[in-house]
Amino acid sequence: MNIAYNFAFFDEGSKREIRRKTLKAIAIPGYQVPFASREMPIGRGWGTGGLQLTLSLIGREDVLKVIDQGSDESVNAVNIKKLVCDTTGVEITDHTSNATIIQSRHRIPEVPLRNNQILVLQVPIPEPLRFYEPSEYETKKLHGEKEYSGAWLMLFEQIMKYGSMTTGADHPVMVHDRYVMAPSPIPRFDNPKMNESEALILLGAGREKKVYAVPPYTKVVSLDFDDYPFQRETFAGKCCRLCGASDVFLDELIDEESKETVYQCNDTSYCLEKLNEDAALEVRV
């Protein structure tokens, strides 16, 4: 632990500011609360929103897990873990079920979250209406008036052009029947996990200076049309080549040698846990 810094890197004033805004965000589900977004030793757009939330929350008793696109070991995840660990000395884990705070980029873990865990998501573009309306002044007004034709129009245009909704990730959701919210670029596969979640979900956008939240047991509905219902990505008939899991989000890979398409769990710690379980069973047998 590096004692040259305050516990959890920030000075107490910065933490207090993020904390005040986070509490307002929890009180108004889906509403983007502007916050100061302090300078960080990593670049804006590299997970500073999530990191600031994590640093404002974390205490000595916490166990932290950081994932980046499902992986515990990618550069981004490793560096965020190092920064938090160096300035707090908290325990780090790969096991989703052992963590009290899970910071994630682009995924909600496969292992169902519990009520004593907090999921922190890193958000690049928190404004679901941004592609439709570039002005922040205008989008704030649209949210105030609950005027969300633009969000549906974007989905409608995709259907007109391509025959289906083509949001690969970040499919907009309606939170508590009031705010349309960007769920961060999680795949559509993960959207239903936000609905009536056991765990509190906090979302932070460092570059755009916004924090927002989905409290536990809150209605989160992915936007869709009666004749074009929302659909998750399907992996019917496919399974992970390592652990054999079939009801999870799979990465599509091309085997360099055989040029065959293969599939593998995107959530690496889930895959590893499953492999270890299977291996333990084999040893017992």
Added chain:
Amino acid sequence: MKLDSVHDLQTVYRKLVDSTSRPGFISDLVPEADKLDDTVDFSESILLLALTLLDPEVSFKVYSKESHMVSEKISTLTYAKKKDADEADYIFVLKDAEEGSLVEAIQQGKPGTLKDPHVSATIITEVDRLSDDGELLLTGPGIQKSNTVAVGESDSWVEARQFKNTEYPMGIDLLFVDKQHQLLALPRTTRIIKNRVMN
């Protein structure tokens, strides 16, 4: 003061997060409040929340018989600005405040605007005893089916709060602490139904 302004206030904040994200869940501030022994002459849990949330960037208002003394103490410790109820970010209603102060605070507190609903007052009230078994039935985000609580206060604030929060997302958020340093949060999304058996 034995209170550690880094670690103890972090645990207070996490309890605030727990209680706010799960309305009806009562958190226990005793471990932190005990560290404030004999340094304050008003509620320790009120002071804990002030230390956790207040600094020069925000303003506050105190309803109490001793409002001058309490305000001075809070502003000395946090450097937060004193303001009138209709402008304050945080409003403290202490147990010894005049009858009807909570209702007045709710009516006066700023509700934010449709564009900026977060620029709204948080009202922190001290009551005799909080309990998770009572006649107020809570539903809304953060609550799986329903929770019940009792705050041991006359109920007129329930209607005042409901009226104030009619135009959601505008509204005020309530925090309650009791003499045993228990903490309850009722954010603006929580619906309260008085669950009384009719005689």
